[in-house]
Amino acid sequence: MPAQAGKHLAMYNFGLHVAAYESPAVEGFRLREAANFEAAARAHGFIGRSGYAGEPGVACWGEQVFPRFIEGSGFAVAPSSLSLWADIESLMAFSYSGVHADALKHARHWNVRQNWPPLVLWWVDAGAVPQWRDGAERLELLHDRGASAAAFTFKQPYGPDGNSVNVDRGRVKDIAALNAEGQGDLLAHVVALKV
Structure with missing residues (x-):
């Protein structure tokens, strides 16, 4: 299902770590983070992602806010990402194969079990840049009302x-195979990392 001309797929995800980001308990996540961002950048159908305020590199797409699920966690910030993709198949191929699949396999070690959706998807006009608040609001909408x-x-x-x-x-399989051709070095790196 390739995207219609003029539309991009926005993706927001949100979770909570089992301990502070700097903690040894979350080291496996920290060690994989840069490789995941690089794998996304090399992935077929990737359009762009938000950076994080105060960090060098990619620009931040508005003030980073979090959905209500952060309340009572003891954290002021939490792992989340916001990105744009050409279509669902491209995002799915990236998410469930290669470098990102390795991270998902180990996520139970770093993240608390959640009672909210791990991610939300929605379409935006090409050229539009979603804001962090858009992702947080849509994740809450998905949780409260179900998919729409x-x-x-x-x-x-x-x-x-x-x-x-x-x-x-x-098509997801074909894109995953295409991605694998350009990400072998990244995958070799992450599979050798500490969980």
């Missing part, structure tokens, strides 16, 4: 036209 064209998941996807769609699994 305004806030959905890989399991219940919607197309740019607002209609329910099916993910093209064959």
Whole structure:
């Protein structure tokens, strides 16, 4: 299901670590973070991502805010990302193969079990840049009301036209294979890292 001309897929994810970011308990996450960002940048269909305020490099897309699920956690900040993709298949290929799949495999060691959706997807006009608050609001919307064209998941996807769609699994596999060709060095690096 390639994107319709003029639309990009926005993705926001949010979780909570089991301990402070600098903690030894979260070292496996920290060690993989740069490789994950680089794998995304090399991935087919990647358009861009927000950076983080006060950090060099990629610009931050507005003030970073968090969904209400951070309340009572004891944390002022939490692991989250905000990015733009050409289509669902490209994002899915990146998310569930290669470097990012390695991180997902070990995430239970670093992240608390959550009772909210781990991510939310929605379509934006090409050229539009989503803000952190958009992602937080849409994650809460998904949690509260379930999947809709305004806030959905890989399991219940919607197309740019607002209609329910099916993910093209064959295309996801093809894109994952394409990504693997240009990310072998990154994958070799992360599989050798401490969990």
